[in-house]
Amino acid sequence: MLGFIRSKKIILKGIVAITFIYFFGLMLKITLDYVPVSSNVSFLMIKQTEVTSRPEYLPIFYVHVYSSIFALMAGFIAVFFDNNLKYLHRFSGRIYVFIILLFSSLSGIYIGVFANGGLVAKVSFVLLGILWFYTTYRSYSEIRKKNIQQHKFWMWRSYALALSAITLRMWKVILVYLYHPNPMDIYQIIAWLGWVPNLLLVEYLIKKQKR
Amino acid sequence: MKSRNLIFASLILSVTLLSCKKGEKSAEKGKSDSLVSKKEVQQEFHKEWYGIYTGDFNSKPKPTEYGNEIEEYKKISVKINRITKDSVYGYSVVNGNQRSFRGILNENTLGLILDEPGNDKSDGRFQLKLKQDSLVGDWIAFNKTSVKSPEKTLKLTRKEFAYNPNFMLSKDQSEDSDYENPVDWNGGKVKKNSFVNDEGKTETYENTFYRSASDNVFKINASKQKLAEKDLKNLRKLDLQIIRNTVFARHGYSFKKETYRQFFENTDWYVPVSNNVDADLTPLEKENVALLARLEKYAEDHYDTFGR
Numbered sequence: 001m002l003g004f005i006r007s008k009k010i011i012l013k014g015i016v017a018i019t020f021i022y023f024f025g026l027m028l029k030i031t032l033d034y035v036p037v038s039s040n041v042s043f044l045m046i047k048q049t050e051v052t053s054r055p056e057y058l059p060i061f062y063v064h065v066y067s068s069i070f071a072l073m074a075g076f077i078a079v080f081f082d083n084n085l086k087y088l089h090r091f092s093g094r095i096y097v098f099i100i101l102l103f104s105s106l107s108g109i110y111i112g113v114f115a116n117g118g119l120v121a122k123v124s125f126v127l128l129g130i131l132w133f134y135t136t137y138r139s140y141s142e143i144r145k146k147n148i149q150q151h152k153f154w155m156w157r158s159y160a161l162a163l164s165a166i167t168l169r170m171w172k173v174i175l176v177y178l179y180h181p182n183p184m185d186i187y188q189i190i191a192w193l194g195w196v197p198n199l200l201l202v203e204y205l206i207k208k209q210k211r
Numbered sequence: 212m213k214s215r216n217l218i219f220a221s222l223i224l225s226v227t228l229l230s231c232k233k234g235e236k237s238a239e240k241g242k243s244d245s246l247v248s249k250k251e252v253q254q255e256f257h258k259e260w261y262g263i264y265t266g267d268f269n270s271k272p273k274p275t276e277y278g279n280e281i282e283e284y285k286k287i288s289v290k291i292n293r294i295t296k297d298s299v300y301g302y303s304v305v306n307g308n309q310r311s312f313r314g315i316l317n318e319n320t321l322g323l324i325l326d327e328p329g330n331d332k333s334d335g336r337f338q339l340k341l342k343q344d345s346l347v348g349d350w351i352a353f354n355k356t357s358v359k360s361p362e363k364t365l366k367l368t369r370k371e372f373a374y375n376p377n378f379m380l381s382k383d384q385s386e387d388s389d390y391e392n393p394v395d396w397n398g399g400k401v402k403k404n405s406f407v408n409d410e411g412k413t414e415t416y417e418n419t420f421y422r423s424a425s426d427n428v429f430k431i432n433a434s435k436q437k438l439a440e441k442d443l444k445n446l447r448k449l450d451l452q453i454i455r456n457t458v459f460a461r462h463g464y465s466f467k468k469e470t471y472r473q474f475f476e477n478t479d480w481y482v483p484v485s486n487n488v489d490a491d492l493t494p495l496e497k498e499n500v501a502l503l504a505r506l507e508k509y510a511e512d513h514y515d516t517f518g519r
Contacts, residue, residue: 026517043519045509049440116444169517176515184445
């Protein structure tokens with residue numbers, strides 16, 4: 001029985017890993033669109049107002065793009081190997097926390113202020129950035145206090161928010177396929193749909209674990 | 212632009228004529244100048260017939276088992292630039308294919324025989340008759356095997372072309388269709404669906420989806436207002452394409468793409484007169500066109516893909 005549960009868990013983990021690698025590949029492809037640095041490639045094609053009027057926009061945007069791909073990978077490794085490979089868990093975890101607190105979340109908040117889709121989207125992205133910073137920071141401070149369970153829960157929250165990079169884009173593909181909405185109408189929806197359900201799901205998992 | 216050049220040329224011509232009358236000043240000019248003016252000093256006739264004639268350019272009806280059928284429907288513009296004692300000069304433009312012609316006018320019958328240069332496989336001869344403000348007749352390809360319809364009929368009426376930045380597509384102009392807004396009938400996407408029928412078998416059927424434009428194509432005028440990214444970000448690709456190409460339509464651009472032709476050929480203001488109007492765009496239009504093109508590219512690459 002124990003062996004069965006164990007093998008079930010391994011299969012589940014395998015599926016999770018493969019799914020992540022697939023989507024990480026997509027994210028990597030998006031990131032590589034920005035190599036070499038260009039001021040009017042991909043998403044920046046519709047951001048020329050900001051690029052030309054705010055000299056700090058482009059550098060901060062690139063900080064976000066280049067740092068976040070590493071945060072996504074480091075975070076996955078840390079969460080995936082939460083019980084074994086202690087060294088790898090700690091190493092990747094430190095990278096994750098360091099990148100987010102210093103680069104990804106702060107730059108994310110800044111770009112959020114100038115997000116497409118009007119106030120509805122801006123509020124969402126800024127809030128997402130603030131929560132990402134806070135949850136990551138809390139998780140870090142809990143482990144400093146050797147409070148493993150709280151560390152774990154806060155890191156789940158943090159990484160659920162990090163994964164919004166993927167879920168947001170997934171929702172976009174689905175909703176565009178189904179309804180063909182105008183680009184900024186969909187943008188307002190996915191701005192929230194990208195992370196709120198993730199967070200709710202994680203809160204549910206945390207509640208389940210606590211019981 | 213060509214029409215402007217020609218107007219300019221005829222201006223020069225009338226100026227030289229005037230100056231000749233006034234005195235013999237032009238005789239003092241250099242040799243090359245006198246050669247040019249000799250060439251240009253050719254009396255022109257029937258200037259009242261100069262202008263643009265536009266209308267149907269259809270293949271000749273062919274008898275089939277269902278009656279006579281017309282295979283090809285096209286629009287043509289014929290521009291008569293100059294009529295001299297022995298020649299008629301001008302050009303025609305069909306679907307962005309602009310060809311000059313030269314021919315003769317029979318003053319008794321008011322018949323025109325106009326030949327295209329003949330170095331293109333779709334060149335041919337027009338045989339037309341002038342009747343007040345209309346030009347009617349046919350066209351026969353020089354090489355009958357090289358084109359789909361070697362014999363065509365023309366029914367043209369005279370139209371004035373004038374650039375006006377206020378021209379827009381409007382809702383009522385598409386009243387002959389069931390759709391109020393422009394629909395791209397050429398870019399349909401086929402989607403396959405399947406269902407299980409009464410006998411438990413799976414059947415598939417196909418639906419074709421066409422893009423339709425929003426009301427923004429009636430409101431946003433890229434010839435008059437300076438457009439910003441924020442005005443256009445929420446538009447779908449077709450809207451952007453129409454708004455951009457309306458600029459070219461105002462300048463009399465003859466579209467190569469069927470998609471764009473169908474939107475403008477139903478309007479009363481669109482007169483295709485040239486296959487290149489780039490030089491005619493105002494600085495404002497040039498800026499807007501570049502912006503619209505950029506957003507079109509973004510919409511094309513990113514609208515339905517994994518990304519933003």
